[in-house]
């Protein structure tokens with residue numbers, strides 16, 4: 550289809566929006582498909598009432614962290630998002646875990662510790678992603694109580710983003726990944742005097758325990774390009790343009806077949822006087838959008854604190870909160886760390902989410 554335009558429009562998206570007007574992007578396939586930019590006299594977030602289920606929702610996941618348990622938050626056939634709290638343990642006999650359902654990403658919100666894997670020892674702290682490919686045995690060994698957002702990939706394997714024209718070292722350099730260390734694993738097992746002779750395997754959401762007579766961490770060496778690793782959000786190199794607001798897809802961290810994980814980290818604001826400095830209004834037409842707030846000041850959203858999660862289903866128009874639009878002119882830098890999960894298929898909320906929902910969130914654009 551050829552480009553077509555009429556009425557008021559801007560020659561460059563996200564720049565030079567006429568005073569008192571709002572730009573809304575209507576685009577397919579995330580930020581890669583056919584797209585139009587509508588200049589509106591009122592933002593499409595100025596609803597007076599929404600009657601139905603297609604609503605923006607916000608949840609305080611902090612309220613679920615009191616117990617040691619994995620709690621399912623959102624799910625579909627392609628992914629499961631849950632909250633997991635692990636406490637330090639002085640037990641000498643420990644059990645490892647393995648997921649036969651899919652690759653796992655753990656994002657550490659709070660805490661620190663080690664993860665024992667067949668490939669070696671990994672270390673984590675607040676802000677670390679831990680990627681455990683499907684069927685690799687692991688054991689989380691917290692030094693202090695640790696809270697993770699867990700993203701299970703049920704129908705594909707996590708890949709790195711395509712860096713294309715940005716070059717191979719953009720977004721994050723693969724040399725900044727934390728690699729498993731076998732020597733550290735064995736000295737840690739010896740120092741803590743723990744033995745691991747059991748593996749709890751999850752398959753089709755059902756658990757089976759495998760018992761062994763001997764230590765299961767018995768690998769003496771390995772080679773290959775499949776292994777667990779960590780990535781700290783502090784090693785991310787955000788892509789930006791000083792002239793124009795770039796779409797969230799430039800902040801992609803991991804890619805799955807039917808969803809992506811992006812990370813927002815602090816970056817300078819656009820410096821061109823006519824550049825839009827807040828996310829443009831849009832409906833994420835082909836994706837359900839989940840944001841988990843890690844740390845900082847979430848400039849485009851109101852009343853959001855670390856440990857909260859917002860859920861914007863596809864088709865729901867959204868954009869910056871009114872206060873953010875006013876406050877942005879003084880800002881030189883963003884100061885926010887957040888994890889975004891964009892799912893190509895609709896996500897269902899677990900029953901438990903009703904208990905921790907802030908039902909007033911829908912009114913926060915007023």
Ligand SMILES: [Fe+2]
Pocket residue numbers: 831832833838861867
């Ligand atoms: Fe969005």
